Amino acid sequence: MGELLGPRLYSCYKCRNHVCLHDDIISKAFQGRHGRAFLFSHAMNITVGAKEDRRLMTGLHTVADVTCGDCSEVLGWKYERAYEESQKYKEGKFIFEKSKIVKDNW
Numbered sequence: 425m426g427e428l429l430g431p432r433l434y435s436c437y438k439c440r441n442h443v444c445l446h447d448d449i450i451s452k453a454f455q456g457r458h459g460r461a462f463l464f465s466h467a468m469n470i471t472v473g474a475k476e477d478r479r480l481m482t483g484l485h486t487v488a489d490v491t492c493g494d495c496s497e498v499l500g501w502k503y504e505r506a507y508e509e510s511q512k513y514k515e516g517k518f519i520f521e522k523s524k525i526v527k528d529n530w
Contacts, residue, residue, distance in 0.1 A: 434525040441469050441494040444520060455481055456500060456521035467518045469493040475504050483508045490518060499524045
């Protein structure tokens with residue numbers, strides 16, 4: 425009988441707190457502050473910080489830093505508002521920097 429496996433997860437690289445599911449990846453073609461980043465539809469065990477306007481590569485957005493709920497490491501950000509119509513699909517979504525998360529349960 426085969427071993428039952430749970431969902432593939434990503435965890436905080438520092439403390440291994442589970443922060444997102446592989447199945448919630450929308451795109452792997454994003455750029456973070458420190459290199460490659462992934463866009464996720466959902467996140468868990470995180471804290472969303474204060475909203476602020478930032479000029480990103482794709483224009484002006486209102487974003488909030490996302491930190492690990494356990495160790496408070498900044499892992500990425502949440503898109504709260506996109507000012508350009510072509511970027512509205514990002515609203516409510518999460519960016520996690522590839523260098524800040526690790527695969528878990530793969």
